[in-house]
Amino acid sequence: MSDLVLDSKIPSGPLEQKWDHFKLGAKLIAPNNKRKYTVLVVGSGLAGASAAATLAEQGYDVKCFCFHDSPRRAHSIAAQGGINAAKNYQNDGDSVERLFYDTIKGGDFRSREANVYRLAQVSTSIIDQCVAQGVPFAREYGGLLANRSFGGAQVSRTFYARGQTGQQLLLGAYQALERQIALGAVKMYPKTEMLDVVVIDGHAKGIVTRNLVTGQVSSFAGDTVVLATGGYGNAYYLSTNAKGCNVTATYRAHKRGAYFANPCYTQIHPTCIPVEGDFQSKLTLMSESLRNDGRVWVPKSRDDKRQPADIPEGERDYYLERKYPSYGNLAPRDISSRAAKEACDDGRGVGESGLGVYLDFADSIKRLGVDTIRERYGNLFDIYRTITGEDAYQRPMRIFPAVHYTMGGLWVDYNLMSNLPGLHVLGEANFSDHGANRLGASALMQGLADGYFVLPYTLPVYLASVDKKKASYTTDHPAFKETEAAVNAQLQRLLSIKGKRTVTSFHRELGLLMWDKCGMSRSEAGLREALQKIPAMREEFWQNVNVPGSGDCLNQSLELAGRVADFLEFGELMCVDALHRTESCGGHFREESQTEEGEALRDDANFAYSAAWEYKGYGAEPELHKEPLEFEKVHLAQRSYK
Amino acid sequence: MNFHLKIWRQRDADSAGQLEDHEARDIPPSASFLEMLDIVNEGVTLRGDEPIAHDSDCREGICGTCSLTINGVPHGNFKAGIATCQLHMRTFKDGETIYVEPFRAKAFPIVRDLIVDxxxxxxxxxxxxxxxxxxxxxxxxxxxxxxxxxxxxxxxxxxxxxxxxxxxxxxxxxxxxxxxxxxxxxxxxxxxxxxxxxxxxxxxxxxxxxxxxxxxxxxxxxxxxxxxxxxxxxxxxxxxxxxxxxxxxxxxxxxxxxxx
Missing domain, CATH: 1.10.1060.10 (Alpha-helical ferredoxin)
Structure with a gap:
């Protein structure tokens, strides 16, 4: 284990002025020189599309890649609830300072102060930008923007577009991107999956991709590579992520030298529709904005099989209101999820499986009328009815926690650059802003902050630091040929096994193990067991997986096989990280480290750092590098939402 | 539940396509249409054949990727306000024959099987x-x-x-x-x-x-x-x-x- 300290390149000066200082002192690239730089943007969700569009506007030569048929399909589109910004339009005491503090505290004091402060600062510009693009945010009758409160906050700072905020923000970024495509400033490569990063003289200088329609493996050279490829929640097989979400781009960059930070920080979202059966392919989130007007409860007594309406008020346990009187049903995600698990572990869960709790709107409907509730959440109630066949206006919803977001990701410095020079990482793919737990409505904020307002300023730091004449390569460089050969070899290997098990069966097996041993709560024994089982599972995969068909055409089994192969390695890294972090913090709950009341107990003396793991070879123990977290502004405190 | 499926297979844009028969057996009524196809595809794969290619991603009706014409109707239902991924098997009759085709329009060339451009x-x-x-x-x-x-x-x-x-x-x-x-x-x-x-x-x-x-x-x-x-x-x-x-x-x- 190395204690090599990572240089996070945080600018000097007081926290409030760091970003302004940075911008003032930052290198610029002259307009006539920008077009000489090729930027390869991988991923075109909120972070990737906003970055690609903005960099193209600035004059860079941008190539953008996505595995979907259109950039509009990225999973950012599924974010329902909203986007935070410190506008204080509601005059309820919000400020940059408060958004910063809420985010740091929400992340259980495991994020980098300087990044989070900058995030809170640029949050206001995001709303301006999106409104100017024609994003139809909810408005009040006076025509001004409406806001709502959201999990983990006591102010109303969340902007929203019905229950489709992610969709509207993504379409705004997508439209900006399409405009640049039409202008010829961005060359878009849809249905193209990145399968490796090309490293030359220690710098990321290109990528190798596979065209998912023709099967063609190709190389692209650039002056820098930007990964905006999302999170790794599908390591659990079942999650609220889209089916296509995967860790391949970031994990393969990791194998090329980029450190992976805090992979054990995963977020379990408290309000999802419970699992129905083993055929199920994904879980559906019900926006936690529902918790503004819904009350969470379970029966007070165990194994109470009565219909919810038959359980009198006095026999219900509104456990969030009971345990956390000041935040009540708006307690942060990690806390709400664990509380639901506790209630179900105690035998008081509802629904056939007993793995569910009620989210009840009866009081709000009585107070506000059914029309108001329909206006606020109509589409969510519709989704719920479509999936379960139940009417939540009449009876409480059943919800249960599900894997939703991953705070860990590739380690980046203040400039959003990985330790691998030339590799920039944005959005959920990086580890930077959410610490050990992300607050609601902050993912959209971070994705767009990174893409619209941070990378366009920080990218020149790297570009100006490199001698353009010496460090420009074409795909004729042998490194491209070698990387392409490695990619082709892996594809051929997958196709040649023709074993007896489907790719999905391995994915499901890994997912169940991860959920059991590295899910809502983790223990040393469980993690050690997982670390025994995963390598065996991986061995079997490479002996016995069946990937039908060939590689020279559209082959969805082959696509999935490559992604699952990466999850089978990456799952191990998640467990290694979870095992090493013997404290509990945010979404990482170690059973060995809890307060008397069963809350997560941090160990600031030993774990106030980000853990960045270096790849040491297939199956080898990764090496730990630490970035100590220094808090200049906030005082580390036991998080309390009571 | 059991279903008899007639599914459009087409290797690529330039090949001719045809309907192929598949049996979907022991499908839970709460499975979505795409989950039913997942189950069928697992069987196809285990038999050593190439699974039926179809597009989907979010599986919650917002990304717009899934695109099946079911019994002649895109997304399988008039007046339901749902995407293919939100269609559940409980809305079909047990034993029913179901036709599954790609979205068909002049401006949407077929890529493979049920996937269009x-x-x-x-x-x-x-x-x-x-x-x-x-x-x-x-x-x-x-x-x-x-x-x-x-x-x-x-x-x-x-x-x-x-x-x-x-x-x-x-x-x-x-x-x-x-x-x-x-x-x-x-x-x-x-x-x-x-x-x-x-x-x-x-x-x-x-x-x-x-x-x-x-x-x-x-x-x-x-x-x-x-x-x-x-x-x-x-x-x-x-x-x-x-x-x-x-x-x-x-x-x-x-x-x-x-x-x-």
């Missing part, structure tokens, strides 16, 4: 489905109030998920609901006014160029739309198009806005 829709957006605003140049978000009614109507239009079911359901293969929705969203908002005229002309021209047909007031588009987008947005599009032609003729300035 819908990049024509992206090119309609490229033609003008945006507000030209450089990052960082926006005024304060509350500088310009927008009447709630306009914002709400714009959101009704903006809810489009770009799946293309509208064009697939239309006998003319028309994408006017898709195009009309985006045009309406942007023309209803003050931010969209500056480019209003040229946007309408450019998007309509691109739509024609891609091979999408015209509207003959059948309204299949709205009936299959997962977001139940109203066909009145097509009327709005036609009005935008005519008005932009008029202003262009009168003032020789196609970019001038027209107050709503």
């Amino acid at each position: 819908r990049s024509s829709l992206d090119r309609i957006i490229q033609a003008g489905g945006y507000v030209s605003v450089r990052t960082g140049s926006a005024p304060d978000a509350n500088a310009l109030p927008v009447p709630k009614q306009s914002a709400d109507l714009a959101m009704d239009a903006a809810a489009c998920i770009g799946c293309g079911a509208c064009a697939a359901a239309c006998p003319n293969g028309s994408a006017m609901l898709f195009t009309g929705a985006k045009l309406s969203q942007l023309s209803l908002l003050p931010q969209g006014q500056a480019e209003r005229g040229q946007r309408a002309v450019a998007m309509v021209r691109q739509m024609d160029k891609e091979g999408f047909g015209n509207c003959s007031n059948i309204y299949n588009c709205s009936a299959v739309c997962p977001k139940e987008i109203s066909a009145s947005f097509i009327a709005r599009m036609n009005r935008e198009y005519v008005l932009s032609g008029l202003t262009a003729g009168l003032s020789n300035n196609p970019t001038r806005g027209n107050g709503e």
